[in-house]
Amino acid sequence: xxxxxxxxxxxxxxxxxxxxxxxxxxxxxxxxxxxxxxxxxxxxxxxxxxxxxxxxxxxxxxxxxxxxxxxxxxxxxxxxxxxxxxxxxxxxxxxxxxxxxxxxxxxxxxxxxxxxxxxxxxxxxxxxxxxxxxxxxxxxxxxxxxxxxxxxxxxxxxxxxxxxxxxxxxxxxxxxxxxxxxxxxxxxxxxxxxxxxxxxxxxxxxxxxxxxxxxxxxxxxxxxxxxxxxxxxxxxxxxxxxxxxxxxxxxxxxxxxxxxxxxxxxxxxxxxxxxxxxxxxxxxxxxxxxxxxxxxxxxxxxxxxxxxxxxxxxxxxxxxxxxxxxxxxxxxxxxxxxxxxxxxxxxxxxxxxxxxxxxxxxxxxxxxxxxxxxxxxxxxxxxxxxxxxxxxxxxxxxxxxxxxxxxxxxxxxxxxxxxxxxxxxxxxxxxxxxxxxxxxxxxxxxxxxxxxxxxxxxxxxxxxxxxxxxxxxxxxxxxxxxxxxxxxxxxxx
Amino acid sequence: xxxxxxxxxxxxxxxxxxxxxxxxxxxxxxxxxxxxxxxxxxxxxxxxxxxxxxxxxxxxxxxxxxxxxxxxxxxxxxxxxxxxxxxxxxxxxxxxxxxxxxxxxxxxxxxxxxxxxxxxxxxxxxxxxxxxxxxxxxxxxxxxxxxxxxxxxxxxxxxxxxxxxxxxxxxxxxxxxxxxxxxxxxxxxxxxxxxxxxxxxxxxxxxxxxxxxxxxx
Numbered sequence: 001x002x003x004x005x006x007x008x009x010x011x012x013x014x015x016x017x018x019x020x021x022x023x024x025x026x027x028x029x030x031x032x033x034x035x036x037x038x039x040x041x042x043x044x045x046x047x048x049x050x051x052x053x054x055x056x057x058x059x060x061x062x063x064x065x066x067x068x069x070x071x072x073x074x075x076x077x078x079x080x081x082x083x084x085x086x087x088x089x090x091x092x093x094x095x096x097x098x099x100x101x102x103x104x105x106x107x108x109x110x111x112x113x114x115x116x117x118x119x120x121x122x123x124x125x126x127x128x129x130x131x132x133x134x135x136x137x138x139x140x141x142x143x144x145x146x147x148x149x150x151x152x153x154x155x156x157x158x159x160x161x162x163x164x165x166x167x168x169x170x171x172x173x174x175x176x177x178x179x180x181x182x183x184x185x186x187x188x189x190x191x192x193x194x195x196x197x198x199x200x201x202x203x204x205x206x207x208x209x210x211x212x213x214x215x216x217x218x219x220x221x222x223x224x225x226x227x228x229x230x231x232x233x234x235x236x237x238x239x240x241x242x243x244x245x246x247x248x249x250x251x252x253x254x255x256x257x258x259x260x261x262x263x264x265x266x267x268x269x270x271x272x273x274x275x276x277x278x279x280x281x282x283x284x285x286x287x288x289x290x291x292x293x294x295x296x297x298x299x300x301x302x303x304x305x306x307x308x309x310x311x312x313x314x315x316x317x318x319x320x321x322x323x324x325x326x327x328x329x330x331x332x333x334x335x336x337x338x339x340x341x342x343x344x345x346x347x348x349x350x351x352x353x354x355x356x357x358x359x360x361x362x363x364x365x366x367x368x369x370x371x372x373x374x375x376x377x378x379x380x381x382x383x384x385x386x387x388x389x390x391x392x393x394x395x396x397x398x399x400x401x402x403x404x405x406x407x408x409x410x411x412x413x414x415x416x417x418x419x420x421x422x423x424x425x426x427x428x429x430x431x432x433x434x435x436x437x438x439x440x441x442x443x444x445x446x447x448x449x450x451x452x453x454x455x456x457x458x459x460x461x462x463x464x465x466x467x468x469x470x471x472x473x474x475x476x477x478x479x480x481x482x483x484x485x486x487x488x489x490x491x492x493x
Numbered sequence: 494x495x496x497x498x499x500x501x502x503x504x505x506x507x508x509x510x511x512x513x514x515x516x517x518x519x520x521x522x523x524x525x526x527x528x529x530x531x532x533x534x535x536x537x538x539x540x541x542x543x544x545x546x547x548x549x550x551x552x553x554x555x556x557x558x559x560x561x562x563x564x565x566x567x568x569x570x571x572x573x574x575x576x577x578x579x580x581x582x583x584x585x586x587x588x589x590x591x592x593x594x595x596x597x598x599x600x601x602x603x604x605x606x607x608x609x610x611x612x613x614x615x616x617x618x619x620x621x622x623x624x625x626x627x628x629x630x631x632x633x634x635x636x637x638x639x640x641x642x643x644x645x646x647x648x649x650x651x652x653x654x655x656x657x658x659x660x661x662x663x664x665x666x667x668x669x670x671x672x673x674x675x676x677x678x679x680x681x682x683x684x685x686x687x688x689x690x691x692x693x694x695x696x697x698x699x700x701x702x703x704x705x706x707x708x709x710x
Contacts, residue, residue, distance in 0.1 A: 274573060278546055281572035282502050285593040289508040292597045296515070310504045440548075 006217040013209030014202075021198040021205075032190055036183050040162050048164040048176040219248050223255065235263035275438035279321050279453065283314035317452075324454035327382075328437065331461035338465050342489055343380045345415050346371040346408050352387040353406060356395065365398045367391070371408045374415040375489040378466050386459045387417075390482050393455070394421035397480070414468075415488050420481040426474040434472055435460040494539040494608055494648055495519040495669050499529035499555065500570070501547040509542065512597055517631070517644030517651075519672040526550030530558060536668060538565050539608050542600070545571040545582065553585055560586035566607040570595065605629065612655045619654055621710055622697050626654055633693070640692050645670055649685050653698060653708040662705035 163177035222239075229237050238259060239252040287310075294307040330338075353369050360367045394404040402422040409416050426434065426441055433439045438453040463470045468486040496518045500506040503524070510520040521536065523529040527550045529543070541559075545552035552569060559567070566588040571578065574592040582590050588610075589603050605628055609617070617629045625634045631647055633640045642650065648670050653661060663682045670682075686706060690696055699707050 274575075277574070278572040281593045282505070285572070285595065286502060286504045286508065288594045289505060289512070289597060293508050293512045293515075296512070296597070310508070314504065 005220070006213045009213040009216060010206075010209055013213065014206045017205035017209070018202055021201055025194045025198050029187075029191060029194055033187055036187060037162070040178060040180070040183060041164070044162060044164040044176045044178055048166055048174050051174050051176065052166060219245065219252075223248070223252060227255065227259075230259060230262075235259065235266055272437050275453070276321075276325060279438065280318060283317045283321075286314040287311045321452045321454070324452040324458060327458050328454060328461060331458065331465060338382075339379055340377045340466070341379070342375060343378050343383075344373065345376045345378065345383075345417070345486065346373045348378075348380050348384050349387055349406065349408060349417065352384055352391055356388065356391050359392070360395050360404070363395055363398070364400045365395045366403045367395075367406065368403055369406045371406070372410055374408060374410055376415055376466070376486050377489050378486065379462075382462045383466070386462045387419075389455045389459060390419045394419055394423065394480070394482075397421065398423035402479075410488060411485075413488050413490070414485040417484040417486070418481060419484075420479065422479045425476040425478050426472075426480055427476045428474070431472060431474060435470070494652065495521070495536065495672065496604070497521045497523060497529060497532050497536075497538045497541045499523045499526065499541065499547070499552070500544040501525055502544070509600070513601075514672075515644065516601060517648040517670075519648075519668075519670050521672050526552065526555030526558075529555055533559060533563060533565070539611070539669065540604055541565055541567045542604070543567050543569050543587070545569060545573060545578075552582075556582075556585040556587060564611075566611045568600075568603060568607060570600070602629070609655070614655055621654065621657070621708060622695060624693060624695055624697050626650060635693055635695055642689065642692060646685050646689050646692070649682070650689055650698075650708075653706060657708045657710050660701050660704045660707045665705065 162180055163175055165175050167174075226237055226239050238256050241249055241252055241256070290307045290310045294304060299307075349371055350369065353367055357367060391404065391406065398404065398421050404422075405418070405420040407416075407418045407420075430439075430441045434441070435456050437457040439456075440453050460470055463484055463486070466486050468484060470485075471483045472480065473483070474480040494517075496513055498506055498509050498513070498520060500509065500522075501524050506522050506524065510522050513520045521532050521538070523532050525547045529541070530550075532538075533541070543552050543555060547555075552571070556567065559565075567586065568589040568591060569582045569587045570591050570593060571582065572593045579590045579592075588607055591600060591603060605617075609628060618625060618627045620626075623635055627633075628651060631644075633642055633647065633650065649666060652666060652669050666682045670685075686698060686700075690698060697708055699709065701707055
């Protein structure tokens with residue numbers, strides 16, 4: 001499963017998505033958490049300062065040497081309404097009296113249902129003067145008080161209570177606190193909601209990533225399905241380039257080209273097998289038929305002789321063909337049995353000319369040679385067979401009284417052998433296929449002359465084994481030129 | 494029976510033609526499809542033996558053109574032996590397909606079967622008025638007595654039996670029994686007929702004066 005590209009994609013998508021959801025959820029939750037507590041703190045501080053300022057508004061001034069704070073303008077309520085008119089001035093004793101608390105109260109341990117902030121005012125020797133639930137707010141008091149007093153210290157009590165403690169006038173202590181029960185519940189609900197939404201997103205994302213991975217992988221699956229449909233019997237199927245993404249289109253195109261090459265190669269192979277089988281069957285058929293005919297009744301010696309002659313001719317044709325096929329098979333196989341040696345190319349060519357002189361004069365064809373001496377790395381046996389073949393062709397397909405020009409020259413470190421005849425020539429449409437196996441320009445005629453149809457294919461194979469090239473030029477009715485280029489041996493010493 | 498052999502391999506063409514002639518067929522030879530078409534335009538054949546891979550015009554091209562004009566049975570004789578090749582050959586309009594190398598006897602048997610079918614006779618052995626003619630073994634007997642007929646004589650009686658109840662003129666018979674190499678000799682057919690009558694001792698061949706000969710059942 002983890003070998004599958006699709007599952008890998010899916011896995012990466014899901015992991016990435018989960019990470020993003022968890023991180024962003026955490027950050028968001030932290031922000032909410034922080035702003036909740038900041039709001040609580042802000043309100044508590046404001047309340048404490050308000051309390052402090054209110055206490056200080058009683059004479060005498062709280063700290064010696066400092067000027068009494070100016071009379072406060074009545075701070076506005078958070079809702080913008082004017083505060084209630086200040087109560088008539090009371091003495092400090094009166095105020096403290098108002099603040100006195102019943103001693104049996106377990107305040108601040110008890111938590112009132114609405115989580116209202118509370119305040120306590122204590123004397124310097126920790127005597128509780130006043131406790132009360134107060135409304136939140138009054139930031140104006142905070143800004144004013146900040147001008148006279150150091151920052152209040154904030155205390156967090158086990159996440160359940162939040163309190164502001166500060167030193168009030170005359171060394172008294174002011175504690176303003178609030179239970180965090182409601183905020184905690186709120187935060188917990190928010191956390192649950194976040195988790196639920198995150199999980200929902202994760203499931204959705206995984207589903208989408210499943211679909212995306214499927215869509216991404218589908219063309220590849222289709223490609224493999226198409227490729228699997230191709231077989232030796234039917235190579236005609238191709239990948240559909242219209243419905244493939246651009247990245248895969250390149251691959252599909254490459255594969256299509258590969259398929260085309262394979263198809264061409266298969267069809268060449270099939271054609272070759274069919275041709276070879278045809279070429280082998282034909283003489284075999286001749287042998288069988290003439291033998292059957294000869295044996296069907298008593299014949300005259302002349303008739304038997306004819307039969308044997310026809311059989312022998314067919315057998316020779318088969319021998320030629322088998323030799324040709326073996327030569328091709330050897331050329332196709334490897335370099336192992338192709339022994340290249342330093343040889344004199346012009347000697348090989350002039351030897352062939354010498355051997356074929358009789359045949360040429362019999363057909364009244366003149367052989368004209370101009371051979372520059374050149375050394376090459378080659379296999380003299382296969383080269384001379386090939387040159388025999390080419391010169392024989394040039395003689396056979398010549399006109400009576402025609403000529404064959406055979407030249408070797410050196411051009412760009414290449415030995416260039418040209419065999420040029422003044423013969424019948426080859427129609428242009430045949431030239432591209434001339435070196436293909438079993439390709440015949442004139443099927444009837446070449447078969448009569450005993451050709452196997454493999455000669456030029458073998459020539460090409462031999463030349464390619466020598467890292468050379470063979471080309472042909474021909475004008476129909478005027479003659480044909482074969483040009484062979486072979487690398488010249490260079491003495492590096 | 495007159496056969497056209499279209500084959501580009503000269504030795505094979507000569508051999509098949511010779512074997513057919515020795516078996517009493519009249520044979521014309523063509524070395525490629527276009528030559529075959531011209532032969533078909535001149536003479537009527539009872540069957541055609543056709544090679545597929547030929548220069549100039551191959552078997553497929555020949556069949557395509559030939560089938561538009563004639564219904565003569567065609568037997569393909571080809572070195573191509575795959576199922577696809579056979580199917581293609583038959584779809585092109587051939588009636589039978591034989592792959593090379595082949596046995597002569599099989600070629601003859603298939604040829605005989607093709608001719609028989611094209612003339613609407615399914616049976617290989619026909620008996621008319623006590624004369625039994627076996628097309629397969631090319632034997633003729635009257636009652637239990639075997640009659641020795643020459644190849645030409647047999648092909649004449651074969652033609653008359655296969656085309657029974659139809660009057661065959663001298664030239665019809667000549668055309669079916671002799672190929673283009675033979676010079677037309679007007680009384681050759683009459684000579685053969687009288688020889689057949691002598692050998693059979695039963696006169697199943699009627700003469701229609703001025704028209705020709707007939708075997709009626």
